[in-house]
Amino acid sequence: MRVTVIDYKAGNLTSVLKALRHLGAEVEVTDSDLGMVAAAERIVLPGVGHFAATHRLDATGLTPAISTAIARSVPFLGICVGMQWLYAGSTEEPNQTGLGQFLQTCARFPDGPEKVPHVGWNSLKVRADSRLLAGVEEGEYVYFTHSYRAPVTENTAATANYIETFAAAVECDNVMGVQFHPEKSGETGLKILRNFLAFEPTEPAC
Amino acid sequence: MLTKRIIACLDVDAGRVVKGIQFVDIVDAGDPAELAARHAREGADEIVLLDITATHEGRQTLLDTVRRTARMLFVPFTVGGGIRSARDAEQVFDAGADKVSVNSAALADPTLIETIGRSFGAQAVIVAIDARRDPEAADPVRDAQVFVQGGRKPAGRRVVEWAREAEARGAGEILLTSMDADGTRAGFDCALTAAVSQAVSIPVIASGGAGTVAHFADVFATGKADAALAASIFHFGVSSARSLKQGLAEAGVPVRFPC
Numbered sequence: 001m002r003v004t005v006i007d008y009k010a011g012n013l014t015s016v017l018k019a020l021r022h023l024g025a026e027v028e029v030t031d032s033d034l035g036m037v038a039a040a041e042r043i044v045l046p047g048v049g050h051f052a053a054t055h056r057l058d059a060t061g062l063t064p065a066i067s068t069a070i071a072r073s074v075p076f077l078g079i080c081v082g083m084q085w086l087y088a089g090s091t092e093e094p095n096q097t098g099l100g101q102f103l104q105t106c107a108r109f110p111d112g113p114e115k116v117p118h119v120g121w122n123s124l125k126v127r128a129d130s131r132l133l134a135g136v137e138e139g140e141y142v143y144f145t146h147s148y149r150a151p152v153t154e155n156t157a158a159t160a161n162y163i164e165t166f167a168a169a170v171e172c173d174n175v176m177g178v179q180f181h182p183e184k185s186g187e188t189g190l191k192i193l194r195n196f197l198a199f200e201p202t203e204p205a206c
Numbered sequence: 207m208l209t210k211r212i213i214a215c216l217d218v219d220a221g222r223v224v225k226g227i228q229f230v231d232i233v234d235a236g237d238p239a240e241l242a243a244r245h246a247r248e249g250a251d252e253i254v255l256l257d258i259t260a261t262h263e264g265r266q267t268l269l270d271t272v273r274r275t276a277r278m279l280f281v282p283f284t285v286g287g288g289i290r291s292a293r294d295a296e297q298v299f300d301a302g303a304d305k306v307s308v309n310s311a312a313l314a315d316p317t318l319i320e321t322i323g324r325s326f327g328a329q330a331v332i333v334a335i336d337a338r339r340d341p342e343a344a345d346p347v348r349d350a351q352v353f354v355q356g357g358r359k360p361a362g363r364r365v366v367e368w369a370r371e372a373e374a375r376g377a378g379e380i381l382l383t384s385m386d387a388d389g390t391r392a393g394f395d396c397a398l399t400a401a402v403s404q405a406v407s408i409p410v411i412a413s414g415g416a417g418t419v420a421h422f423a424d425v426f427a428t429g430k431a432d433a434a435l436a437a438s439i440f441h442f443g444v445s446s447a448r449s450l451k452q453g454l455a456e457a458g459v460p461v462r463f464p465c
Contacts, residue, residue: 011327012299019280049327117329119379119409120432121251121462122208141209141462143251143282145329145378162208184282184304186246186465 001197004040006066007031008056010081011048019183020044023194031056037065042075042197045082046183051106051148052093054085067099073201075174077132080146083170083177092148101175102155106148109163117147118162122180124169130157132176132195133169142168142178142185142192149179155206172206174199209460210426211433212447213411214250214440216241218287219258221267239274246281249465250447253279254307254381254435257287258356265294269301276302284332286381292321299326307381309334310354313361313368316375323376331379332411333372337365337398338385348401357385365398366405373406380410381435387415391438394421399429411435419453426459 003025007013013029020027030036037043043066047053057063070076078086085098090106098106109116121141126133136158149166152159157171160180170177176196182189216223222236242253255275257268265288272285285298286307295306312318312333323331336353343349343364352363361368369380382402384395394415403410409432412425416439425431436450451463 011330012304014276014300014302015304018276018302022278022280048329115407115409115432117378117408118208119329120208120211141465144208181282184280186280190280 001041002026002028003042003044003197004036005029006037006043006045006057006062008045008047008053008060008062010050010053011046013046015181015183016044016046016079019190019193020197023190023197025197032060032062034061034065037062037069040069040074042199043069043077044196045076045078045085047079047081047085048145049081050092051081051084051090052096054081054098055096057085063099070101070175073174075196075199075201076176077196078177079183080179080181083179084148084150086170086175086177087150090148101172102150102153102170104151104153106150108148112163114163116163117145118149119145121185122160122162122168124158124160126158126169127156130169130171131199132171132178133158133192134195135191136188140188142180142182142188144168144180146179173204174201207460209251209462210431210454211251211411212249212422212451212454212461213252213254213433213435214242214245214447215254215256215413215435215437217256217258217437218268218271220264221271224258238271239277242275242283243278245447246279248446248448249451249463250281250436251433251462252282252284254284254286256307257285259288269297272298272301272303286332286334292318292325295322295326299330305330305332305378307332307334309336312372313352313354313363316371319372319375319377323378327378328376329378331377332381333369333377333379334381334383335365335368335372335402336383336385339395339398347397348405350398353385366401369402369406373408377408379408380406381413382410383413384415388413390415391417393417394425394429394431394434396425396429399425399431403430403432409433419450419457422450422454423457423459426454
C-alpha cells in the first residue's frame with residue numbers, strides 16, 4: 001500500500017517513515033505537491049513542536065488539498081500536532097486555524113503540581129468500536145510527549161489520563177488522529193499503524 | 207497512568223559498546239544495534255546511546271552506528287556525546303535519533319538549545335548535566351557544581367540555576383548525573399535529583415549510582431525523578447529491564463509492565 005506523508009517542517013520524519021516502511025508501506029513524502037495529495041491513497045500528517053508550524057499547510061495550499069482527499073474517503077492519520085490540526089485550532093497559536101473536522105479547540109494542560117509537558121508511556125482506554133485501535137487491549141501503553149491536548153468528545157476513540165482525562169485518539173470514519181507517537185510505542189504502536197494501513201473506507205457511520 | 211521510565215544506556219566508542227551492559231549469553235556483547243534491540247524487547251522504555259569517541263573519524267562511525275541501531279528500534283532513541291552544533295544534531299536526527307543530548311556545548315553556548323529546539327521541537331533536546339555537591343556552598347545540593355568535559359572541568363555554574371536556564375531556553379528534558387554517586391552502586395543522589403526536579407517543569411532523568419531495584423524505587427519516590435538511567439546495573443544482579451520493572455511493579459512504582 002502507498003502512503004503519502006506530509007512534511008510541513010515540524011520536526012523529524014525519520015521515525016515515522018521508518019515505521020511505515022517496516023510495515024511494508026510504499027512511502028512518498030511531499031511538502032507542497034498538491035498533485036501527489038490529490039492522487040494519495042492514504043495520508044499521514046506527523047508533527048512535533050508548535051501548532052504555529054501548521055501555517056505552512058495553508059501557505060502551500062495543502063490544507064484544501066487534504067480536505068478534498070478526506071472528502072473522497074482517503075484514510076487520514078494525524079500524529080501529535082497532526083491530530084490537533086484536525087480540530088478548529090489550538091490555544092498554542094490562536095491566530096492559526098486547524099482543519100476543523102472536529103469543532104473543539106486544543107488547549108494546554110492546566111497548571112498545577114504535575115509537570116507539563118506530559119512525557120512518557122501512559123495507558124490507553126480504548127472505545128470498543130474503534131477501527132484504528134482494534135486489538136489494543138485496555139491498559140496497553142503508548143509514548144506521549146506534548147503540552148496541549150484535545151477534549152474528550154463523541155469522536156474520541158481512546159482516552160488517557162494525565163492531570164485529567166483527555167483525548168488520546170480521535171476517529172470519525174476515515175479521519176483519524178493520535179496524540180501519542182505510534183512510531184515510538186513499540187509493538188502496540190506498530191499494531192495501530194498496521195490497522196491504519198489496512199483501513200478500508202466504508203459507508204460513513206459517524 | 208503515566209509511568210516512570212527505565213532508560214537503558216549504551217556507552218559507545220568507535221561503534222562498539224565499551225562498558226556497562228553485557229549479557230553472558232550473547233557472543234557479540236559489544237554491538238550497539240543488537241544490544242539496543244534486546245533492551246527494547248526486554249522492556250526498556252527508551253534507549254540512550256552515548257558516544258565517547260573524541261575523534262573526527264569517529265563521528266562518521268557514530269552516524270553509521272546510529273543508523274544501524276535506529277533501524278529496528280520502535281521506542282524513543284536518544285543520542286548524545288560530542289554534539290557541538292545544530293549541524294551535528296541534524297546529522298544524528300537524520301540517522302534516526304528522536305532526541306539528542308547536549309552537555310558541554312550547551313554550557314559553552316546556551317543558544318544551541320534554542321537552535322536545535324526550533325528545528326526539531328523542544329521534546330527533541332535533552333540537556334545533560336554532570337554535577338557534584340559543593341560542601342563549600344551555602345546549599346551544597348542546590349548549588350552543586352556543574353562540570354564539563356566528562357567531569358574534568360568545573361563549568362562555573364550551579365546545578366539548579368543551570369537546569370532552570372536550560373528549561374527557559376527550551377530544553378525538553380534534563381539528564382542529571384550525580385558525579386558523587388556515579389560508579390558507587392550505592393544508590394542515586396536523591397536529594398540532588400529532587401532539588402532539580404522540583405525546580406523545573408520538564409522531566410528529569412536520574413543517572414549515577416544505581417545498584418539495586420530499591421535504588422530505583424527510591425529515586426522515583428524520594429528523588430522525584432521522572433525517569434532513571436540504567437547502565438551498569440545490568441552487570442550486577444539485575445539481569446534485564448524486565449526484571450528491574452517487575453521488581454518496581456511489586457514495590458508499587460508505576461511502570462510499563464508487563465512489557
